[in-house]
Amino acid sequence: MTIDFEPPKPIAQTQLMLATVTREMMRPQSRYLDENEHAIPWDYIEFMHAAMKASGGGRLVPKENGGEKKEEPQEKRPPIGYQMIAAQIEALCWGDLGMYHCLPGGGLGAAAVQAAASPEQRAKFLARFQDEKPTFAAMCMTEPGAGSDTSAIRARAVLDEKTNEWVINGEKIFVTGGDKSFNAYEKLGRGFIVVWASIDPSAGRAGMRAFVVEGGTPGVKITKLEHKMGIRASDTAAISLVDVRVPFENLLGKPTVEKSTTGFKGAMATFDATRPLVAASGLGVARAAFEFLKEKLKESGIEIRYGLPRNKLTSIERDVIDMEVQLRSAWLLVLKAVWMADNKKSNALESSMSKVRAGDVCTKITQKAVEIMGPLGYSREFLLEKWFRDAKITDIYEGTGQINRLVVARQVLGYSGSELR
16 A cells, blocks of 8 residues: 555645745735735735635635536545645745735634534624625734633623623733734725633633624724734734623623533634644745755755765755755644544644644744855845744744643643643
């Protein structure tokens, strides 16, 4: 029996199509958007939204069956949904990580709905991403006193039984895409934010729930847009919630507190699905830096002599080969995690492993590429120094490298969160 590591045909076609988008539309705008933080790339957003709608209702690519072409029945094909998304994200982040975060669609907000909502709620809230105007959604979890430790969230939601509405108070920070998801722009559809809050602080993690807060809801205010080292095209917002009223049915999951940590598990299920995708984004940046380095070395007459014993290679050749090994091994971890997600297998361990590895690899490869290029790598003549700045965020958001290492250790050793901190 042989194992085929070639991507399925639909994914290969997607990568080919997106290579054109990244070269012709993303790379030419990278430097401008980096130097003009929070400028919104409307042409890219509108183009991608139109492409997604034309290719199958929110997908970036044609449907898996190739349109009307009749092939083997759908049920006989292995699922490749998350594998497809990972390939799309890796390709787009080869173009520009910040612009990728401006991609219209649900992002983390939709992922939270997918993980914690009922079928009726999924139909209601996710349908709007098929609207005529591009629409965004964001997830609000991090707080000034609750970063990687999501169980320390202090935002509170109280049910007003007279009006049958939830009243939310709290403060959220580092909300990726918070501005485009909540504020009303003429060119955008009605977005929303998903706010994680406690309905019973005394219950700890069991009291955590997610609430869909529609864009423009009174009491919600964008208090700050962060100025960042990298991904400067993407807005990162601080959000204040004061007596924010949302309909009862906008709570995702059960409105009652039980002994199980159902609400918290909903949050973690979101991360299990999205951490491999964040890993894929980091590997897109790493690949960009790696391929740029090899191109510049080749222009200087330096060819990498694969296959020679290590002691016969130059220092640069050894560095480049090591970078490629890191890149390929990290991608295999991502593929395993998304394959498990597609096949509905528990992937908490693999998800965190892929995130740890990719975040580490992305920062190391971009740094090493800058080092080898010397002054040219450090200058703004090329995008390499920007990729170096962009890289670090892939090790921070969606759970820092340290937190994900804890998750991996707990899974491998069989310890609970309280036993291994």
